[in-house]
Amino acid sequence: xxxxxxxxxxxxxxxxxxxxxxxxxxxxxxxxxxxxxxxxxxxxxxxxxxxxxxxxxxxxxxxxxxxxxxxxxxxxxxxxxxxxxxxxxxxxxxxxxxxxxxxxxxxxxxxxxxxxxxxxxxxxxxxxxxxxxxxxxxxxxxxxxxxxxxxxxxxxxxxxxxxxxxxxxxxxxxxxxxxxxxxxxxxxxxxxxxxxxxxxxxxxxxxxxx
Amino acid sequence: xxxxxxxxxxxxxxxxxxxxxxxxxxxxxxxxxxxxxxxxxxxxxxxxxxxxxxxxxxxxxxxxxxxxxxxxxxxxxxxxxxxxxxxxxxxxxxxxxxxxxxxxxxxxxxxxxxxxxxxxxxxxxxxxxxxxxxxxxxxxxxxxxxxxxxxxxxxxxxxxxxxxxxxxxxxxxxxxxxxxxxxxxxxxxxxxxxxxxxxxxxxxxxxxxxxxxxxxxxxxxxxxxxxxxxxxxxxxxxxxxxxxxxxxxxxxxxxxxxxxxxxxxxxxxxxxxxxxxxxxxxxxxxxxxxxxxxxxxxxxxxxxxxxxxxxxxxxxxxxxxxxxxxxxxxxxxxxxxxxxxxxxxxxxxxxxxxxxxxxxxxxxxxxxxxxxxxxxxxxxxxxxxxxxxxxxxxxxxxxxxxxxxxxxxxxxxxxxx
Numbered sequence: 001x002x003x004x005x006x007x008x009x010x011x012x013x014x015x016x017x018x019x020x021x022x023x024x025x026x027x028x029x030x031x032x033x034x035x036x037x038x039x040x041x042x043x044x045x046x047x048x049x050x051x052x053x054x055x056x057x058x059x060x061x062x063x064x065x066x067x068x069x070x071x072x073x074x075x076x077x078x079x080x081x082x083x084x085x086x087x088x089x090x091x092x093x094x095x096x097x098x099x100x101x102x103x104x105x106x107x108x109x110x111x112x113x114x115x116x117x118x119x120x121x122x123x124x125x126x127x128x129x130x131x132x133x134x135x136x137x138x139x140x141x142x143x144x145x146x147x148x149x150x151x152x153x154x155x156x157x158x159x160x161x162x163x164x165x166x167x168x169x170x171x172x173x174x175x176x177x178x179x180x181x182x183x184x185x186x187x188x189x190x191x192x193x194x195x196x197x198x199x200x201x202x203x204x205x206x207x208x209x210x
Numbered sequence: 211x212x213x214x215x216x217x218x219x220x221x222x223x224x225x226x227x228x229x230x231x232x233x234x235x236x237x238x239x240x241x242x243x244x245x246x247x248x249x250x251x252x253x254x255x256x257x258x259x260x261x262x263x264x265x266x267x268x269x270x271x272x273x274x275x276x277x278x279x280x281x282x283x284x285x286x287x288x289x290x291x292x293x294x295x296x297x298x299x300x301x302x303x304x305x306x307x308x309x310x311x312x313x314x315x316x317x318x319x320x321x322x323x324x325x326x327x328x329x330x331x332x333x334x335x336x337x338x339x340x341x342x343x344x345x346x347x348x349x350x351x352x353x354x355x356x357x358x359x360x361x362x363x364x365x366x367x368x369x370x371x372x373x374x375x376x377x378x379x380x381x382x383x384x385x386x387x388x389x390x391x392x393x394x395x396x397x398x399x400x401x402x403x404x405x406x407x408x409x410x411x412x413x414x415x416x417x418x419x420x421x422x423x424x425x426x427x428x429x430x431x432x433x434x435x436x437x438x439x440x441x442x443x444x445x446x447x448x449x450x451x452x453x454x455x456x457x458x459x460x461x462x463x464x465x466x467x468x469x470x471x472x473x474x475x476x477x478x479x480x481x482x483x484x485x486x487x488x489x490x491x492x493x494x495x496x497x498x499x500x501x502x503x504x505x506x507x508x509x510x511x512x513x514x515x516x517x518x519x520x521x522x523x524x525x526x527x528x529x530x531x532x533x534x535x536x537x538x539x540x541x542x543x544x545x546x547x548x549x550x551x552x553x554x555x556x557x558x559x560x561x562x563x564x565x566x567x568x569x570x571x572x573x574x575x576x577x578x579x580x581x582x583x584x585x586x587x588x589x590x591x592x593x594x595x596x597x598x599x600x601x602x603x604x605x606x607x608x609x610x611x612x613x614x615x616x617x618x619x620x621x622x623x624x625x626x627x
Contacts, residue, residue, distance in 0.1 A: 027294050027560045056446045058563075061587040063576055070557040070578030083561055083574065083589070087446055087460060090467050094561065115449025118597035126258075141251040141626060150259055151585075157263050185265055185551060189579045194526075195556035 005030045008052075008091055015049055016042055031094040036080075036106045039097050043112050046084060046093065054084035054093060057109070060119035062127035067153045069189055078104040080129055099129060108134040126151040157181050215239060219608075223252050227330045227612045230622035234599075234611070241608050246600045253626035261586040265552030266292055266366065269586070274360035276588060277624035280319040281351075282311045283566045284624070285364040290470065291562030291573045292366040295555045296527055303518040304368035305471040310509035311354070311363070312564070313502040314406075317413070318347050319567035319619075320495045320502075324420065327492075327616035331433045336423060343416055346409050353377050353402045365529070367522030373513065375401045403510050410507045417499055424492070434488040438602040438614040441486060448601065449594040452569025454618070457494045458486035464565035478505050488617040495619075498567075527553045552581040561589075568592055568619050590624035 002025055009023045009030050019042055022033040034042050046054045061081050065074040075098040082095040099106055108131035109116045120131040121140040128149035131137060139146060148155055158181045166173045219236040222228035231252035237245040257276060261269040273284040286308060293300060300308070325340030348358040353374050355361035363370050377398040382388045397408045424430045440450065445458040455462050463480045465473040481497035483490030521528045525544040534541030547553075557579040563572030569591025576585040595618045602614050 026558055027297075029561060031559070056451075057449050058451075058570065059561075059572065059574065059587065059589040061574065063585045068578050068584060069580065070584075072557060081574070081587075083572075085570075087455075087462050092561075094559075113449065114447045114601075115594055115597065118593060119449075122593075139251075141254045143251070150256060155259075157259065183263070185581070187263075187580050187582050188551065188554070190554050190581075192554055192556070192579075195579075 002028050004091070008093075011051055012046070012093065015045055015052065029092065029094060031096060033096045033098070036097045036099060039095070040107050040109065040112070042095070043082075043109050046095075047112055051089070052086065052093075053088045054086045056085045056087050057082065057113035057115050057119070058085045058092070059083040060109070060116055060123055062104075062123040062129045062151070064127055064151065064153045074098075077101045078127065078129060080104075080106050080123065082109070104129045105132055106130070107132055108137075110134055125149070128152065216244060221611070223249075227615060229326065229615060229620055231626075232596075232615065232620070232622065236608070236611065238608060243603045243606055243608060243611060246603045246611065248596055248599050250596065250622070251626050253622045255627065257627045258586050258588060261583055263582065265581045266555060266583065267548075267552060269583075270364065271360065271362045274362060275623055276590065276627060277319075277566070277568065277571070277592070277621050278359065279322045279621055280315045280567045281359055281361055282308075282315045282363060283319075283564060283571060285362070286312060287562055287564045287566070287571045288573050289364045289366045290564065291560050291575050292555060294560040294562050295558055295575065295577055296366065296553075298367055298522050298524060298527065300368050300471070300522060301519045302472070303372075303513065303516060304520040306509050306512050306516075307369050307373065307520060308364060309471050309473060309476070310406075310506055310513070311351075313505045313509070314347050314350060316502045316567040317499050317506075318344055320499050321347075323495065323567075323616075323619045324492075327613075327619075328424065328430075330612045330616045331430065333424065333427070333430065336420065339416070339420060339423075343413070346405075349378070350402060350406055350409075353405070365521065367524070367528040368520045370521075372520050373402050377402060377405050403514055406506060407510050410503045410510070413503045414500065417496060417503075421496060425496075431489060433610075433613055434492060434617070436485070437488045437606065437610050438617055439485065439487045440598075440602070444601075445486065448598040450569070450598065451591050451594070452566065453491055453494045453498065454569060454591075454595055456480065457483035457490040459484055464563060464570060468563075470564060476505050476508050488613055491617050554579055554581050555583070563589070566591055568621075568624075569595065571624075588624070588627055590627065592618070592620045592622075592625045596620050596625055 005025045005028060009025055013023055019038045024031045046052050063079045063081060066077045068074055078099040079096050080099060084093045097106060108120055120134055121138060123129045124137050125139040125141050126149055158177050158179050160177060161174045162177045163172050163174045216237055216239050219238055221234035221236055223231040223233040233249040235247040236243055257272050260272060270285055273288045274281040276284045321340040321344050325337040328336035351361050352358045355363040379398055380391045380394045382391045398405055440458050442458045442460045445455045459482055461480055461482050466480055478501045481494045483494050529548050530541040530544045535545040555577040557577055559576045561572055561574045563570050571591055572589035574587040575583050578584045603611050
């Protein structure tokens with residue numbers, strides 16, 4: 001599997017020689033990191049090239065890296081991650097593009113894969129990533145009139161408002177939350193020597209392919 | 211009388227044909243749909259956010275509650291992604307058990323879909339037939355995990371425990387006499403595998419019954435043929451997977467294309483459709499039920515003769531045996547660490563996907579090395595399918611909207627997450 005994907009990685013790099021990108025094969029999956037300005041052109045090549053032929057978009061999601069504690073460097077706070085699938089050639093690719101911290105904007109890929117529509121709306125709703133050129137960028141999962149982006153790391157686990165039925169006003173009202181956030185099991189990163197060689201090994205692989 | 215051309219209709223969220231909490235804003239011209247705007251999120255529970263604050267194993271239970279008619283498949287995708295990051299191999303017996311329960315789940319899901327879809331379209335009897343068989347399969351869930359629906363049975367590294375040697379029995383009550391109960395317990399005298407074998411033998415006949423009611427039924431065909439058509443190109447463009455894609459004539463099934471667990475050792479066929487309409491999707495799903503029954507039967511034969519461990523032996527990530535915990539110092543430490551801190555997953559990111567009854571169900575996990583996922587993204591097939599709603603119903607009649615909702619096989623647990 002890894003063998004196939006490192007060959008695919010070479011193919012992708014050859015096809016995208018005009019653009020600056022980083023490719024990495026880990027866990028039998030190919031990831032490329034691209035500049036957000038090149039995204040649309042790169043996606044078009046990935047879709048239309050006959051050897052690659054990524055004809056289906058599996059997923060779009062955002063990631064907020066602001067509290068990331070791992071050793072791998074991250075370029076900026078937000079990333080938009082695309083998972084593509086080629087039904088024709090049976091292979092997959094992951095594209096990551098880093099976005100600006102204060103205003104995460106990236107071009108929408110709805111024009112390339114129609115299925116991106118709701119996935120981008122979801123990433124906009126949950127992380128506040130703006131997909132410019134999207135035909136209908138509305139909130140999708142959260143409540144009507146919701147404020148904030150729940151999957152951002154600075155959004156509290158318990159939320160900011162709670163609602164209840166008010167018998168006097170005869171309607172449902174919103175109030176600031178009264179419950180406190182509890183952490184039962186703290187988040188820890190143990191120094192685990194069983195996995196020590198692994199990160200270095202995958203970096204070596206990526207250098208070879210790049 | 212003033213002439214009104216277009217008007218807007220609010221459909222749901224409390225509508226029996228909305229399959230849960232779908233709110234649909236329909237713009238109609240007479241009875242023809244001009245635009246459909248689904249409003250989802252009424253069942254949003256923030257599973258992805260919750261998972262970020264819980265250790266890996268605590269989120270298995272949340273996975274059940276995503277697509278609440280195909281519980282174990284959701285767990286499977288989640289556990290598989292963690293195993294990918296941990297780079298551990300699942301014991302072969304556990305792989306067979308997983309495959310068997312995935313297929314049981316597929317039948318459960320398709321029966322639920324068939325019953326409700328037919329009910330929406332007007333065939334009441336189907337609902338009763340389908341729920342009769344679901345009962346048996348839910349008993350299999352209960353026997354193995356103790357819960358009829360939300361099983362939490364899979365674990366990263368295998369499954370929670372081995373298959374039971376006996377089935378739970380019915381007991382006499384004021385509603386059922388001893389002789390009735392005796393009849394009901396007849397096929398429950400042996401092990402779970404005996405019970406399932408008996409089920410697979412009967413099931414083929416049951417599917418024939420459904421087909422007698424629907425396949426050549428004139429009303430059923432009038433309601434489903436040429437409704438919600440998708441060509442192969444459109445289906446791929448709209449991120450369709452699973453039966454939605456196969457009905458359009460694309461032979462794409464992860465069980466064949468990216469065989470996970472032991473699917474490459476099993477013998478089964480992938481049905482595909484030709485027209486990509488609602489009727490083809492019905493035929494594809496019916497055939498999938500027969501194939502699932504075939505797979506279950508093969509798994510039973512293998513599981514009968516091959517005992518072995520069902521959980522990975524590295525107790526840094528899996529729970530130790532109860533007796534080890536009581537008698538062995540190391541076992542005690544593993545047990546304590548497992549439940550107070552969980553296990554760290556090495557830094558990295560992985561996407562694991564399975565052929566869920568509805569399509570491709572995947573989880574994308576970003577780990578920074580901690581005992582909790584840094585980011586968990588759940589790729590639910592129903593989300594992509596419902597997104598195509600506007601495309602599918604444009605130009606159809608209002609009554610066909612219900613058929614299209616049915617044929618998409620949507621469950622709000624996974625769409626809203």
